[in-house]
Amino acid sequence: MRSYLTFSLLFIVFMSCSESQKSEDNVTEKIKYDVVFRENLAGKFEKWSSGDSSFKYTYNYTDRGRGPEITEEIVLNDDNYIVSENITGVNYLKDSISENFKGANGSASWKNPMGEDEAEFDGDKLYFRHDGSPAVYEILAQLLVNSDNKKVDLYPNGEVELVDNFSITLSDSTSVNLVMIKGLEMNPRYIWLKDNAMIASISGNLHIVREDFSALRKELQSLQSTYEDEYLFKISKEVSNQIDKVLIKNVNVFSKDGSILENQDVLVDGNIIKSIKPSMGKVLNGTAQVIDGTNKTLLPGMFDMHTHNTKFRGLLHLAGGVTSVRDLANNKQLKQLSAQFDKNEIIGPNIVTFCGIIDGSGPFANQRNVVDNLEEGLAEIQSYKDLDYDQIKLYSSIRPEWVKPLAAKAHELNMRVSGHIPAYMTASKAIEQGYNEIQHMNMLFLNFMTDTIDTRTPLRFTMVANHGVELDLKSKEYLDFVELLKSKDILVDATMAIFENMFVSQKGEPSPTYSTIMNRLPLIEQRAFYSGGLPKSGIKVALYKESYQNMLNALYDMHQRGVSIVPGTDGLPGFLYHRELELYEKAGIPTVDILKMATINSAKITGTSDTLGSIEEGKNADLILIDGNPVNNISDIRKVEWTIKGGNLYFAEELYNKMGIKHFK
Numbered sequence: 334m335r336s337y338l339t340f341s342l343l344f345i346v347f348m349s350c351s352e353s354q355k356s357e358d359n360v361t362e363k364i365k366y367d368v369v370f371r372e373n374l375a376g377k378f379e380k381w382s383s384g385d386s387s388f389k390y391t392y393n394y395t396d397r398g399r400g401p402e403i404t405e406e407i408v409l410n411d412d413n414y415i416v417s418e419n420i421t422g423v424n425y426l427k428d429s430i431s432e433n434f435k436g437a438n439g440s441a442s443w444k445n446p447m448g449e450d451e452a453e454f455d456g457d458k459l460y461f462r463h464d465g466s467p468a469v470y471e472i473l474a475q476l477l478v479n480s481d482n483k484k485v486d487l488y489p490n491g492e493v494e495l496v497d498n499f500s501i502t503l504s505d506s507t508s509v510n511l512v513m514i515k516g517l518e519m520n521p522r523y524i525w526l527k528d529n530a531m532i533a534s535i536s537g538n539l540h541i542v543r544e545d546f547s548a549l550r551k552e553l554q555s556l557q558s559t560y561e562d563e564y565l566f567k568i569s570k571e572v573s574n575q576i577d578k579v580l581i582k583n584v585n586v587f588s589k590d591g592s593i594l595e596n597q598d599v600l601v602d603g604n605i606i607k608s609i610k611p612s613m614g615k616v617l618n619g620t621a622q623v624i625d626g627t628n629k630t631l632l633p634g635m636f637d638m639h640t641h642n643t644k645f646r647g648l649l650h651l652a653g654g655v656t657s658v659r660d661l662a663n664n665k666q667l668k669q670l671s672a673q674f675d676k677n678e679i680i681g682p683n684i685v686t687f688c689g690i691i692d693g694s695g696p697f698a699n700q701r702n703v704v705d706n707l708e709e710g711l712a713e714i715q716s717y718k719d720l721d722y723d724q725i726k727l728y729s730s731i732r733p734e735w736v737k738p739l740a741a742k743a744h745e746l747n748m749r750v751s752g753h754i755p756a757y758m759t760a761s762k763a764i765e766q767g768y769n770e771i772q773h774m775n776m777l778f779l780n781f782m783t784d785t786i787d788t789r790t791p792l793r794f795t796m797v798a799n800h801g802v803e804l805d806l807k808s809k810e811y812l813d814f815v816e817l818l819k820s821k822d823i824l825v826d827a828t829m830a831i832f833e834n835m836f837v838s839q840k841g842e843p844s845p846t847y848s849t850i851m852n853r854l855p856l857i858e859q860r861a862f863y864s865g866g867l868p869k870s871g872i873k874v875a876l877y878k879e880s881y882q883n884m885l886n887a888l889y890d891m892h893q894r895g896v897s898i899v900p901g902t903d904g905l906p907g908f909l910y911h912r913e914l915e916l917y918e919k920a921g922i923p924t925v926d927i928l929k930m931a932t933i934n935s936a937k938i939t940g941t942s943d944t945l946g947s948i949e950e951g952k953n954a955d956l957i958l959i960d961g962n963p964v965n966n967i968s969d970i971r972k973v974e975w976t977i978k979g980g981n982l983y984f985a986e987e988l989y990n991k992m993g994i995k996h997f998k
Contacts, residue, residue: 364530366467367547368394369540371700376400378467378541386410392466394539397697397729398790401425405466413476415460415469424464427791428840428868434460441488446841446863450489458488461517463860467541471531474512474524491856493517501556503549511557513564518857519992520645521564523557537643565644565679568991573677574982576622578602583612584626585962587633589933589947591925593964599631601954604980608950630962630969632928633947634955634978636685636935637910639772639826639901642667646906647674647681652988653907654957654973657935657945659686661751661772661826661903662701662726665716677981680988683955685939688751689717691739692728697789699728707735711742718746726772727752729789733762740767751826754779756789764817770824773903774832774884777825778804780814791867798836798867801880806890818896824938825896827888828903829920830912836881839874840865850908850971853995858905885920892922899938900931911971918967925964954980960997972997 361382368376376394383389383406390405401424408417420432434443441454445463459476462469473493476485483495493516501509509532514522525533525546533542533553542550579601586594586609600607600621634656640646642660650658660667667687674681691713692699704710714725725743727736733755740750744767751770754760760771760780771777775797779788781804786792805811818825830846838844843851844862851859869877892898900917902909917927936946944953956977961969973985986996 365544366541367544367550368392369542369550370394370396371538373700375700380468384408388468390466390468396425397699399425399427401464403430403464403466405462405468407468407472409472410456412457413472413479414456414458415472416456418460418462420462420465422464424864426835426864426867428865430464432462432464434462436460446865447860448841452489454488458486460488461491461856464864467531467534470522470524470534473514474526474531475529477514478510478512478526478529487856491516496521497560499560504552505549507549511560513560516855516993518855519649519994521561523560525553525557561644562679568648569677569680572983572987572991573680574984576601576603576977576980576982578607578621579624579977579982580621581624581626581631581956581958584629584631584958586631586948587928587932587964589929589949591929591964593630593962597631599626599948599956601956601977604954606948606950606952606954606956609948624958626958629974630959630964631948632957632959632963633932633936633945634682634957634976635910635931636900636939636946637682637902637906638899638935638938639828639903640906641903642670642681642684644670644673644679644681647679648988648992649906649908650682651680651976651978651983652973652985652992652994653910654959654970654976654985655682655907655910656955656957656976656978657683657685657939657941659688659724659901659939660684661686661688661724661901662690662699664701665689665720668720675979677979680983682978683941683945685941685945686724687720687722688724688726688749689713689720689722690726690728690752691731693730693732693735693755695730695789698730703730707732707738710735710739714739714742714746714748718748722748724749724751727755727768729753729756729793731755733758736763736768737766743767751824753793754788756787757784759784761814761817764821764823768823770826772826772828774825774827774829774888775801777814777887778884781810794835794867797884798869798877798880799873802876802883804883804887806883806886815891815894815896818891819894822897825891825898826901827898828901828913829884829888829916830902830909831904832881832884833912833916834862835866836877838862838864838866839869846912847905847908849968853989853997855993885916888917889921892920892926897934897938898930899935900927908971911968914970915967924967927967928963 363379363381366378378392380390386409388407393402394400403422406419410416416436418434424430432445436454442451477495485493496513496515499511510526512524532546581599583596586597596612598610598612635654637655637658639661640658671684673679690702692703694703694705743750749769750767754763754776778797778801834844834846847862900913914927933946936942954977958974960972960974963969975984989996
């Protein structure tokens with residue numbers, strides 16, 4: 334018996350070692366990618382094979398205390414479609430994720446943030462995960478390149494297409510391909526391939542580059558930018574309608590005092606409003622193109638007072654009726670993009686305020702224009718002034734003791750000072766030391782907590798989510814603070830919509846911030862709005878909603894007490910702006926006041942009211958036509974039919990179509 338047991342144990346050990354050796358033999362060397370965020374190495378993406386058609390991935394990067402940490406396992410069939418996928422980890426906002434997909438024997442089942450489901454599956458469609466690594470982009474690019482019709486069906490629904498496949502020789506003589514994909518999101522997705530393997534994915538500030546190509550990242554970025562420009566130049570030519578004389582007949586005009594002038598004829602000559610007269614019922618000027626404005630409202634082009642512009646976002650601004658913006662932190666090439674907008678090479682708004690960001694060094698720095706000491710900060714302000722910037726934005730890692738001299742330097746150069754409140758400082762102290770305005774409502778609420786909070790981290794959100802409901806809007810400290818805002822003429826850039834998405838939305842449910850437009854959007858944007866904002870469960874779901882409601886209450890109270898408030902998004906252009914205005918109305922602010930904030934008030938604040946912000950003879954014809962009356966129903970602001978800016982008329986439906994978005998009709 335003893336010899337039999339000994340033999341059995343030896344056999345088990347031998348078989349275990351054999352299986353272990355077989356597993357190790359199947360594991361390939363890791364393929365590693367650098368994850369570069371805002372020009373800084375922020376994380377890694379790694380891939381290795383655990384079998385002939387099985388792959389494992391890890392993916393992470395950091396952004397001021399945020400950022401995903403993901404482990405992913407994928408099995409492919411012989412046609413390179415996913416038949417098994419398992420994803421675990423945390424998403425960008427550090428909420429847990431667990432997603433899986435399994436397809437076999439003619440059916441598939443899956444679990445993701447939208448719930449669980451199953452359906453028929455023949456193994457010829459690509460399951461596209463919600464939160465995950467960049468692995469799926471490589472798989473998709475490979476499928477498209479090898480597809481006969483250059484299209485791939487997504488599972489359970491959707492379709493993407495290969496728009497172009499550019500063959501390029503790099504400076505080191507390496508031959509690569511740049512694949513341009515449409516159908517996933519509003520902008521084209523670009524994937525770099527060499528020998529059918531992904532070497533880079535460059536999208537905005539996020540660059541994922543295989544380590545052996547890291548030295549060529551800037552070259553890849555520059556080449557891709559050229560192709561992006563060519564694509565956008567083509568769109569501009571296709572959808573821009575240069576106008577000579579246009580008569581907008583029998584339209585209701587929103588005047589600068591907030592009243593509606595009914596049944597007006599508005600004559601536009603090039604880029605100028607020539608006349609505004611009561612409609613005579615017939616066309617007197619036969620040389621003008623006539624647009625029927627019956628039962629519609631003509632508004633000045635609106636101002637988004639908190640943006641971060643890219644060349645792809647301009648279409649969204651104009652489609653949403655926003656013709657002028659403040660850019661509140663960007664790279665130092667922003668003037669070049671603005672010139673492209675102004676010349677209509679690329680469709681985009683007037684950038685009327687250029688604001689340069691400065692942050693202090695540290696683990697949670699913004700990663701753009703970071704300084705190590707006060708002297709570098711002062712020099713950075715001068716460099717922005719030399720670029721003809723109007724404003725300075727201080728960020729969370731700025732040392733509190735630097736604020737006063739930095740603000741003094743900016744004011745000496747006739748520049749405004751705004752920003753986040755630096756860590757270990759209160760809003761009151763920042764105002765006393767030179768701030769002219771404050772970004773984000775959470776920064777105002779933090780004023781009433783403590784100056785010991787490290788607001789460089791996500792605590793700047795979670796502290797307000799957990800304790801915002803406790804702020805008494807009748808307390809002396811609150812009323813004294815509001816009086817300080819008024820007496821110093823401090824501008825509040827509240828960005829209420831981003832906090833609704835952060836505090837109120839729940840994982841697996843459509844975000845209330847985007848629910849009315851989600852079915853109009855491409856796949857990736859739709860799925861992003863099920864992620865749920867800040868992690869929350871149990872009693873915190875109700876608590877966060879109550880804190881957000883108190884933020885709305887404070888917004889209304891500040892408006893009633895005479896604090897200057899401007900509408901800005903700090904997010905998805907157009908759609909988020911519409912929601913921002915809706916939330917102001919939800920807070921209790923009259924629609925007339927809201928529309929004035931969006932137009933003439935913002936024009937005055939940006940120093941452009943001589944030419945923009947109201948419909949008056951002699952002013953620039955930056956105009957939008959609304960199919961409805963937003964004074965009676967603020968949500969009608971979403972019903973933009975067309976926008977005129979810079980002597981060109983753009984139909985919103987055509988702009989949206991270029992981004993894979995359905996028009997409101």
